[in-house]
Amino acid sequence: MDARTIIESLTGKFPEAISEAGIDSQVRIRAYVDKDNAKEVCQYLKDSFQFDHLCSVCGVDYPQRNELEAVYHIASFEHPVVLMLKARLPRDSPEIESVVQVYWNANWYERETYELFGIFFKNHPNLKALVLPEDMLGEWPLRKDYEGFPNRTARNLV
């Protein structure tokens, strides 16, 4: 599968939702997706371009822009192209549709992104903490403004 074909057909199919699409190399392409269309785009990628699994889902915090980004790396067992799909979310109410119904293994990745960044995945089958204890929910430790050490870590010890 050719990187250029994928990008062209993706922008052709979703002219409104896809923006800033580009090719980094033969095997790496990138695009921004509108947050309301993420699931739809994933379904299209899976059906049309053999993008059959997710490499990862993660969040990145940009406090200056007052934005969080949800980043999906979508890959295939049939061809070496990895697509980086990003969605911009407002920092005060980050919400995006879950893609678990399209990619089964998004389940844990989304749970982790939720507990670390506070990105809420709508219609996720089981959105709860994965690696952190339940009482840390709401601290969003991987956001840049998390106080962390030493203000928060020792609070239960003294």
Next chain:
Amino acid sequence: MEEMLESNEMIIHLGPQHPMQPGPFRLNLKLKGETIMDAEVELGYIHKGIEKILENKTYLQGITIVDRICYLVALTNEECYVGCVEKLLGLEPPERAQYIRVIVEELSRLQSHLLGLGEYGEFIGFVSMFMYTIKEREDILTLIDMVTGARVTHSYLRFGGVRDDLPEGFKEKAIPILNNLKKVISDYEEMFNSDTIYRERTIGIGVLTADAAKSLGVSGPVLRATGVPYDIRKVEPYLVYKDLDFKVCTETAGDCFARVQVRLDEMRESIHIIEQCLDMIPSGPIFPEGTSYGRRTPVMRVPAGEVFHRVEDPRGEMGMYMVSDGSDKPYRVKVKGPYYPTLQALPPLIKGTTVADMVSISGSMDGCTSEADR
């Protein structure tokens, strides 16, 4: 899970400490007699916050941190991290350094598979297997120790090269150890194949079809045992893998037996790769000439940008996503380990099997919870 119990059902918590586990995680099983009706994995017992730590360390300091993601495969973790930074810097290690990296990483794959095989034997009651493999693993660790100066957490790779050149007499010492290993791999194969109990406990147990494995998103030996020849070293060659002759080992059965067989075959391929490297390795510098990168890289700033780099870990596809904002510390690093999706696929795989088989299936994944939790 608790609310929907019938009168003849019960819940058993396996772990966080249990002999069949490669590290602490909790497995909640809903049982009806011996049959597993439902399963759920709880993580977090060894969460180290490595992604957050990396954001607060300089790039060079980060090398020691990624070692700790999983000590068994520290060198592949380093390769992934260093590869990300090199891509951002536009730096390519000289050929000799690339060959040295391939040698140590394949040695690392050998010792990881050896430990995995031994542990698997132990999980299913074949305890003496562990004593055989741990002896050979020690020889491999001695070789790695000779090059890197450490047995498990090496901090050996550097941006654009490796910390030290191969020591004198490395090839002479490595050849007999590898020849011996070739012999014992055949012995292990014979031992596994002739053991009735082992065959009963692995053949036809935990069968994963190719389509199921793909949709679960697993990689590495677990995927290759279903017949999918997917290996990052071939799909997206890094270092000098494209110049080396090796094949991707696959099996078709997709059961526990096939997974172990894939690992045995892969060890033979790894030995083959190391032998080629020892013959083909050119002389020359181990850092790119005309740059300031070396053993003591000064405080370096990495150009702003983002990159996703993948390498083939002994357990599958390892990836890192790195965002740089132009400062001396990474802005964000996402570590995507290979065992994370494999562990996620465990509950659907063990549903409907018995508790005893669950141990066999979970063990054949050859996991590392430390890497799943990070």
